[in-house]
Amino acid sequence: MSQFDLKTEKVAVLMGGTSAEREVSLMSGSGVLQALQSLGVNAVSFDPAERNLLELKKEGFTRCFIALHGRFGEDGTVQGALELLGMPYTGPGVMASSLAIDKRMTKHIWRGDGLPTPAWRKVDSAEATRAAFAELGCPMIVKPAREGSSLGLTKVTAVAQCEAAFKLAADMHDEVLCEQFICGDEVTIAVLGSGAQARALPVIRIVAPEGNYDYRNKYFTHSTQYLVPCGLPAGEEAAIQQLALKAYRSLGCRGWARADVMIDAATRQPYLLELNTSPGMTSHSLVPMAAMAAGISYPELCLQVLQSASRDYAL
Numbered sequence: 001m002s003q004f005d006l007k008t009e010k011v012a013v014l015m016g017g018t019s020a021e022r023e024v025s026l027m028s029g030s031g032v033l034q035a036l037q038s039l040g041v042n043a044v045s046f047d048p049a050e051r052n053l054l055e056l057k058k059e060g061f062t063r064c065f066i067a068l069h070g071r072f073g074e075d076g077t078v079q080g081a082l083e084l085l086g087m088p089y090t091g092p093g094v095m096a097s098s099l100a101i102d103k104r105m106t107k108h109i110w111r112g113d114g115l116p117t118p119a120w121r122k123v124d125s126a127e128a129t130r131a132a133f134a135e136l137g138c139p140m141i142v143k144p145a146r147e148g149s150s151l152g153l154t155k156v157t158a159v160a161q162c163e164a165a166f167k168l169a170a171d172m173h174d175e176v177l178c179e180q181f182i183c184g185d186e187v188t189i190a191v192l193g194s195g196a197q198a199r200a201l202p203v204i205r206i207v208a209p210e211g212n213y214d215y216r217n218k219y220f221t222h223s224t225q226y227l228v229p230c231g232l233p234a235g236e237e238a239a240i241q242q243l244a245l246k247a248y249r250s251l252g253c254r255g256w257a258r259a260d261v262m263i264d265a266a267t268r269q270p271y272l273l274e275l276n277t278s279p280g281m282t283s284h285s286l287v288p289m290a291a292m293a294a295g296i297s298y299p300e301l302c303l304q305v306l307q308s309a310s311r312d313y314a315l
Contacts, residue, residue: 004063004307006040011306012061014078016047019070020151020172028281029067035299036065036306048072053081063088063309065302066278071146074278075101079312088309092253092277095312099251100277103145103177106251110272113250115243117272118180118262126163132178133159139181142166144173155181184265187230189244190279190287192304194254200241201290205230226286228293236263240270247272255308258287 013036015029016022029045036043046056048068056064064082066089068074074091076098082089091097099105110117121132122145133140133156142165143153152172154165169176186208190201207225230237244259258279263270279287281302291301 004309009042009062010060011036011041011043012046012056012064013043013067014046014048014064014073015067016049017068017070017073017078018049019068019073020147021069021073022049024280024282025067025069025073027283028069028285031281031283031298032065032067032302035302039299039303041303041306048078053078053085056082056087057085061087063306065090065306065309067281069278069280070151071101074276075146083311083313086311088311090305090309091255092251092257093310093312096252096254097277100253100257100275101146103143103274104175106274109250110247113246115247115250115272116269118182120180121178123166123176123178126166129156129162129166129176129178130159133162136178136180141179141181142169143177143179144169145175145177146173182262182264182271184268185232185263187232187240187261187263187270188258188286188290189241189261190256190258190290191244191248191253192256192291192308194308194310198245198248198254200244201287202228202293203230203232203237203240204228204286204290204293205232206286224284226289228289232263236268243270243272247275251275253277254310256287256305 013029013033015025017025033043033045064087074097076094079094079097104122107117107120119136123129123132138157140156142156152169154168156162156165166176186206188204191198193199205227209223240261247259248257258276260273261270288298
């Protein structure tokens with residue numbers, strides 16, 4: 001982590017980009033930009049879809065707040081470019097970012113570290129999707145391996161849906177994942193900090209209309225309920241926070257991230273779904289809600305994340 005000097009630094013808030021989550025990224029970035037400026041930070045918006053990253057050095061920027069989502073934003077590519085520019089940036093580094101966006105590789109690492117995650121199969125055709133449905137059971141989740149915000153995701157409840165579900169996911173990314181569906185409570189846990197100083201914020205329980213926490217219900221409706229305090233027994237919430245910290249450290253994360261977890265209704269066993277290394281910062285986003293519950297305002301959260309900006313290697 002590099003020391004942050006409010007008086008001398010010029011901060012680029014990277015937003016927009018070229019991924020399927022561009023619209024959400026623009027909302028996140030606008031919120032972060034306004035918050036940082038309200039604190040007196042010399043922050044400026046910077047859209048990598050419209051400007052070459054080399055301009056960051058030419059224009060005297062000293063660090064970046066990454067508010068990009070999805071591919072070419074939280075997959076290690078932008079992080080690698082900023083490493084070459086010698087510029088500190090928010091969130092996990094190159095390796096952790098590239099691992100976390102790949103849901104299959106994330107699962108392999110978590111499973112190797114003894115962390116619980118739903119069973120899965122990689123598929124390359126509608127026929128393989130139908131075979132996975134027979135193995136994993138009904139319902140089953142079909143999703144692209146490298147997308148966020150539930151884009152390209154289908155909850156399959158009949159074998160006849162497999163072909164369309166595979167096509168939808170494959171149109172988003174050429175690697176498709178079929179995943180065992182866990183029926184129960186959906187929760188999310190934000191983590192701030194690095195190493196031994198990392199801490200989990202209060203757990204948020206998500207109650208979406210008909211259990212459908214899709215792209216629209218995440219960002220564009222007011223029908224989803226976000227419960228914080230989450231209403232889980234204290235011991236269960238604490239155990240899930242510890243699980244999120246283990247998942248975060250397992251992938252080598254730093255700065256901040258958010259883990260998504262499902263709790264099996266019958267056994268109360270929590271299962272890790274994925275880890276987001278550039279969490280949303282929109283009006284509907286979950287990390288600001290958790291931070292508020294912990295007594296951290298939105299502007300304070302943005303500043304804390306900015307102050308944690310770092311690089312994998314010091315040049």
